[in-house]
Amino acid sequence: MEYLINITARAERDLEALYEEIHAEDSEAAMRWYRGLREVILTLEMLPNRCPATRENPLLRHLLYGRKPHIYRVIYRILEKQKQVEILHIRHGARRGFTAAGFEGQEP
Secondary structure, three states: OOOOOEOOOHHHHHHHHHHOOOOOOOOOHHHHHHHHHHHHHHHHHHHHHHOEEOOOOOEEEEEEOOOOOOOOEEEEEOOOOEEEEEEEEEEEOOOOOOOOOHHHHOOO
């Protein structure tokens, strides 16, 4: 069964910042990489449970994209009742763990 992908405002801001950071509009290779990231996010509609839980919060999962040292984490949660995958945050994998506090208290 397919899940609806919902990219939160925060994750959209993360994508916009990443687009600017890698200068995607000035580089064909960077644009291909960026499009690949967006496409891999959309693959979560078919198998969202394939990715592991985050170490910060076992109710959240993360999808890794890229090659070392440029690996990015797509943090998301699965809302089973709504058949929805909610993309919460996109960050460089080398950064410290995120604070899961902003995502607690919401239906997993």
